[in-house]
Amino acid sequence: QQPVQSPQAVILREGEDAVINCSSSKALYSVHWYRQKHGEAPVFLMILLKGGEQKGHEKISASFNEKKQQSSLYLTASQLSYSGTYFCGTVGGSQGNLIFGKGTKLSVKP
C-alpha cells in the first residue's frame, strides 16, 4: 500500500528549514528516502530500519517511529542544491518490495 507524503510541495528561502513526512497504514520494516532532480534519476539519501539502525548521508537527518508507522526527513539550513522532489519508500516486510509515495516537491529560492 502506497505511503502518504506531506506536504505535497514546499517553497523555502536559502537557509530555512523544512520537514517532510511519510506515513503508512501498515507495519513497516524500513523506510527509504530519495531525491530526484528534474530530468534525472532518483538518488539515495537514507534508509531507516526497525530497531533504530540508519544508513545514509551524514548531512541528512531523519526519524522513524515504528509504532506510528511514520518517518520524517529533516532538511536544515537549506541550500539551492536541495531543490528537487523527495520520495519516501516503504518496505512492509523483509521479503517485501519497495513502494514509493507520490513525492514532495521542494523549491529553494535565493
Place this chain on the structure above:
Amino acid sequence: GAGVSQSPSNKVTEKGKDVELRCDPISGHTALYWYRQRLGQGLEFLIYFQGNSAPDKSGLPSDRFSAERTGESVSTLTIQRTQQEDSAVYLCASSLNRPHNSPLHFGNGTRLTVT
C-alpha cells in the same frame, strides 16, 4: 564503477507494437526493480526480482506487461500491443541485497513514447 545501465534511452513506437526495455544492474546486485514514472508523477512499482525470481508481480498494470531476469543479471521488460497510456519513463534500479536494508541505485531510464 559502472552503474545501472538501461537501453534504449529513448524509444518511440506506434500504438499496437511490442517493445523490449533492457536493464543491466550493478554487478553482484541480487535485487532488481522496475518502476514507471509518468510525466510529473511519482514512481509506480511494477515488479521486483530477487535473483531470477519475482516474488511479487502484482504491480504489473496488465497482462500486456511481462518481465524476466536471467543469470541474476540482465532484465528485460516487455510491453505487448503498446497503448498511448504506456508512454512514460521506465526506471530500473538494483540493490546489493533485499530492499529492506539496501539502497536502490537507479538507471537513467528509458523514455517510451507511444504514438
